[in-house]
Amino acid sequence: MAATEQGSDELSLAGPNKNELENIEIELLLTGIHRLYGYDFRNYALSSIKRRIWHHVHAENLPSISALQEKVLHDRTCFERLIYSLSIPVTEMFRDPGLFLTFRQKVVPLLRTYPYIRIWHAGCSTGEEVYSMAILLQEEGLYEKARIYATDMNNRSLQQAKEGVYEISKMKQYTKNYLEAGGKHAFSKYYTAKYNSVIFQPDLRKNIIFAEHNLATDTSFNEFNVIFCRNVMIYFNDELRDHVHGLFCESLSRFGVLVLGAKESIHFTGYSDCYEPLDRVEKIYRKAK
Ligand SMILES: C[S@@+](CC[C@H](N)C(=O)[O-])C[C@H]1O[C@@H](n2cnc3c(N)ncnc32)[C@H](O)[C@@H]1O
Numbered sequence: 001m002a003a004t005e006q007g008s009d010e011l012s013l014a015g016p017n018k019n020e021l022e023n024i025e026i027e028l029l030l031t032g033i034h035r036l037y038g039y040d041f042r043n044y045a046l047s048s049i050k051r052r053i054w055h056h057v058h059a060e061n062l063p064s065i066s067a068l069q070e071k072v073l074h075d076r077t078c079f080e081r082l083i084y085s086l087s088i089p090v091t092e093m094f095r096d097p098g099l100f101l102t103f104r105q106k107v108v109p110l111l112r113t114y115p116y117i118r119i120w121h122a123g124c125s126t127g128e129e130v131y132s133m134a135i136l137l138q139e140e141g142l143y144e145k146a147r148i149y150a151t152d153m154n155n156r157s158l159q160q161a162k163e164g165v166y167e168i169s170k171m172k173q174y175t176k177n178y179l180e181a182g183g184k185h186a187f188s189k190y191y192t193a194k195y196n197s198v199i200f201q202p203d204l205r206k207n208i209i210f211a212e213h214n215l216a217t218d219t220s221f222n223e224f225n226v227i228f229c230r231n232v233m234i235y236f237n238d239e240l241r242d243h244v245h246g247l248f249c250e251s252l253s254r255f256g257v258l259v260l261g262a263k264e265s266i267h268f269t270g271y272s273d274c275y276e277p278l279d280r281v282e283k284i285y286r287k288a289k
Helices: 002-014 020-037 047-057 067-073 076-089 097-111 128-139 157-161 168-180 236-252
Strands: 116-120 145-151 165-167 192-194 197-200 210-211 224-229 252-260 275-279 286-288
Touching: 020 047, 020 076, 047 067, 047 076, 067 076, 097 168, 097 224, 097 252, 097 275, 097 286, 116 128, 116 236, 128 145, 128 168, 145 157, 145 192, 157 168, 157 210, 165 168, 168 197, 192 252, 224 236, 236 252
Parallel strands: 116 145, 116 224, 145 210, 224 252
Antiparallel strands: 165 197, 192 197, 252 286, 275 286
């Protein structure tokens, strides 16, 4: 208690230290964004959001976080650039091939027993994960009875996802991933090359619905047999992570399957009791209650 009081005395005499000032500026920036644009980054993990914000301050050639706040609040295009840089859209097709192989082996047999299948890719970024799922379902003869909901808060990424156009230079890695994930054909069967790009077959998009959805602020919108949310919640703090797990638990059907990223886990969340592991290594969980 005494130390706190002394601390506050020091604060009033010497002013806040650099770290404290930085945290205040970040809080003001994120509050301003939330109030003006409705995007809520206030419960993102501080260390990573701090890094991204500073990166953006330098990219905009500004002297401070407060200067970024001024610009973001007065210039919507600056805000849109910031959203893109905060969203970290890194992804790839058949990312972590072992996961997709295990999904074929352990989840596909369950899905065969359903009359129709609804899958939600929450935080789908530019769509590579979603096209991977579409290919997998097509090869397993399940695509026709499936609806895939692909959502992200980042509209720019979603536009690219809808187009299904990717750099040709990435196909070598994606082909390798596809084969390791149990792919059954030549990967090139799924796309057409044009100059430095490839476009994925429009047939794969037939049952995919792309939509903007923010996990921090939007509610549940359907009931799903499978939810993929990979490499999204690593950027959230415990409170937001728990909030999103609540949303998923509410949105999954009985025995629905939740798939998390390699560095994520249902443990240490308030929802660990709601699931049993289908595959501990690949972070595939099945709703138990
Ligand atoms: C690293 S990418 C992961 C993409 C893909 N799931 C994967 O594992 O390859 C993270 C994505 O989460 C999205 N994201 C971050 N916060 C979000 C939120 N609150 N609501 C919806 N999407 C969010 C970002 O826009 C970004 O596209």
